[in-house]
Amino acid sequence: MAWELGAARPLCWTEPGRTTLEVKTGGWRTRRPVYVEATAPCRAACPAGEPVARWIELARRGDQAAAWAVIREENPFPAIMGRVCAHPCESACNRGQHDGAVAINALERFVGDWGLRHGNLARPELPRPERVAVVGGGPAGLACAYHLSRRGYRVRLYEAEAELGGLLRYGIPEYRLPKVKLDKE
Known part of the structure; x- marks a missing residue:
């Protein structure tokens, strides 16, 4: 397509059927990056x-x-x-x-x-007056007691076995999870 001298021209023009993704001419200052926030x-x-x-x-x-x-x-x-x-x-x-x-x-x-x-764990400065009982000293019960105590609750843990840990203590062999590490954590 030819344009006459002095005639009005479009601000942006590409050949029919082609886009700026194909024709890499001119400035790109109008393009902006897109940032996508997502969970890793x-x-x-x-x-x-x-x-x-x-x-x-x-x-x-x-x-x-x-x-x-x-x-x-x-x-x-x-x-x-x-x-x-x-x-x-x-x-x-x-x-x-x-x-x-x-x-x-x-x-x-x-x-x-x-x-x-x-490491040392800091106790909450302002303990709450409520008390909570957690039944079961397996991984879920221990995690529950941990998170409750971090939030200031006084937690009492009830376990049927002689030692805490549940599956961690009685279901995972010593070579995979040394009991010393389990007891410390």
Whole structure:
């Protein structure tokens, strides 16, 4: 198509049937990036719902105390989970598409063991007047008691067996989960 000199022309024109995605001419200053906020695939795949990318970044910086605290916001047993979890987060890891998935399970075990050696749990400053009974000292009962006590409740745990832990103590062999680690956590 030819335009006469001095005639009105359209501001933007491409050949019929073609778009600016095909014809790369002119400035692109009008195009803006699109930011999509989504849950990281590793966090979405984590059964405990841990903010994996957040605590791994803290551990990478050498701040194991902060990494341990972040894990324990969701999961009270990082040293145990680092030993017994089937780690579906690693299968979902984006790095697997490039060179290899991050060894999230091994990192969690490392941070959990660091926490057992160095960590101390702060008690809530203002305990609540309510008292709560938790029946069962297995993983779910212990996690429930942990989260309730973090929120200031006074918790009493009832367990039929001689020791706490349930499946963790009686169903997982010693070579996979040393009882010393279970008792500490």
